[in-house]
Amino acid sequence: METENSMTLEVEIERILPGGVGLAHADGKTIFVALAAPGDRLRVTIDRVQGNLSFASIKEIVTPSPVRVEPPCPYFGRCGGCDFQQMTYEAQLVAKAEIIRDCLRRIAHLENPPEIAVHASPKEWRYRARATWQVDKEQESVGYYERASRRVCDVADCAVLVPVLQTTLEQVRATRRDALLDGLEHIDVVVGDDGVSLAPEFADFRTSEVSLKVFDEVYSYNAEAFFQINQDLLAPLIATALPNVTGETALDLYCGVGLFTLPLARRFSRVLGIEANPVASRFARRNLQQAQLENAKIITSTVTEWLRANVRRLDSVDFVLLDPPRAGAESVVIKSILDLHPKRISYVSCDPATLARDLKKLLAGGYDIDLIAAFDMFPQTHHVETVVHLSSEVPSS
Numbered sequence: 129m130e131t132e133n134s135m136t137l138e139v140e141i142e143r144i145l146p147g148g149v150g151l152a153h154a155d156g157k158t159i160f161v162a163l164a165a166p167g168d169r170l171r172v173t174i175d176r177v178q179g180n181l182s183f184a185s186i187k188e189i190v191t192p193s194p195v196r197v198e199p200p201c202p203y204f205g206r207c208g209g210c211d212f213q214q215m216t217y218e219a220q221l222v223a224k225a226e227i228i229r230d231c232l233r234r235i236a237h238l239e240n241p242p243e244i245a246v247h248a249s250p251k252e253w254r255y256r257a258r259a260t261w262q263v264d265k266e267q268e269s270v271g272y273y274e275r276a277s278r279r280v281c282d283v284a285d286c287a288v289l290v291p292v293l294q295t296t297l298e299q300v301r302a303t304r305r306d307a308l309l310d311g312l313e314h315i316d317v318v319v320g321d322d323g324v325s326l327a328p329e330f331a332d333f334r335t336s337e338v339s340l341k342v343f344d345e346v347y348s349y350n351a352e353a354f355f356q357i358n359q360d361l362l363a364p365l366i367a368t369a370l371p372n373v374t375g376e377t378a379l380d381l382y383c384g385v386g387l388f389t390l391p392l393a394r395r396f397s398r399v400l401g402i403e404a405n406p407v408a409s410r411f412a413r414r415n416l417q418q419a420q421l422e423n424a425k426i427i428t429s430t431v432t433e434w435l436r437a438n439v440r441r442l443d444s445v446d447f448v449l450l451d452p453p454r455a456g457a458e459s460v461v462i463k464s465i466l467d468l469h470p471k472r473i474s475y476v477s478c479d480p481a482t483l484a485r486d487l488k489k490l491l492a493g494g495y496d497i498d499l500i501a502a503f504d505m506f507p508q509t510h511h512v513e514t515v516v517h518l519s520s521e522v523p524s525s
């Protein structure tokens with residue numbers, strides 16, 4: 129590796145790491161390079177040093193990787209939204225599988241994690257059916273946070289938004305500035321089969337209720353509740369998260385508006401869904417009611433509080449589905465699941481690092497991994513959705 133001066137180095141990118149950065153080594157240092165492609169030969173500038181780790185940005189592409197492509201978005205590099213546009217779609221999928229395997233090896237201490245096929249998104253662009261747009265009053269900008277910053281990148285055209293949300297973005301941006309900038313910090317938007325919901329309400333925009341049909345289930349929700357971003361992958365995600373499981377009792381932890389609760393209620397005699405957001409839990413109850421599923425109950429509570437109060441009162445639980453936010457499940461949640469000792473667990477995760485942290489505890493508690501599948505819910509970004517099936521043959525003590 130050639131050192132030009134203390135701040136600039138020439139490096140080769142070995143692979144993509146969790147967090148989406150490229151890994152390189154030079155002068156005994158480990159270097160993380162933003163927006164790199166595996167196989168790139170780059171001149172990089174060191175921006176920050178933390179112990180033996182250096183964080184760098186690309187100064188010049190000396191020899192582009194065979195998988196490098198020209199990022200089509202004019203905001204690429206500035207906008208914090210998409211950090212994989214510099215790679216072919218095929219290379220993005222390979223990098224995501226490698227990210228999951230890296231976390232399983234380093235964090236869960238799985239010596240030989242299986243090969244993981246990442247289900248491709250049917251749409252590489254214009255797939256995003258939910259978004260949060262930031263509003264900056266001083267700059268009068270509307271868009272996404274810039275990379276590693278709280279400054280708002282003013283985005284007029286976002287290439288990953290579904291067309292109807294792109295139109296909404298244009299309508300929002302065309303709204304009277306005083307209405308748009310009055311007290312709004314961010315705007316949540318989500319799409320259904322029947323329109324767009326936006327929160328908070330302002331000018332002529334309403335937090336209307338929308339609905340979406342997936343398989344034979346209909347889900348209603350609005351922009352105040354969580355809903356999955358990539359609706360084209362929902363059917364395979366549900367089919368994988370809920371394989372041929374049946375039984376007496378199932379728990380759906382972090383259940384949102386009931387995406388998995390409805391199909392679970394068709395397979396188990398009794399289902400309990402736990403969700404902290406009261407708007408989401410209200411929709412989950414309504415969705416069950418409209419599907420005439422009376423064997424499922426939704427509790428508005430944090431999973432931690434509910435498990436603390438109820439773990440000893442629950443008889444036997446056959447199946448637990450958990451789909452926590454990016455932070456993963458709290459330690460007490462994993463401990464309670466081990467105490468409940470369900471025969472099977474399905475863990476749906478949007479962060480491979482916290483997934484691996486939680487898997488390590490479940491494996492130590494006697495569970496084995498039966499399957500790992502991944503879904504590219506977020507093309508053009510390093511994010512990836514993972515589903516893991518676990519089972520335990522050890523009888524509970």
Ligand SMILES: C[S@@+](CC[C@H](N)C(=O)[O-])C[C@H]1O[C@@H](n2cnc3c(N)ncnc32)[C@H](O)[C@@H]1O
Pocket residue numbers: 353354355356382383384385386387388402403404405408429430431432451452453454478
């Ligand atoms: C990744 S989403 C999954 C939702 C649902 N399973 C789905 O696929 O639509 C996580 C959900 O957990 C909820 N949540 C976040 N923290 C929570 C907590 N501590 N306890 C219960 N629910 C929580 C969020 O409101 C959100 O609905």
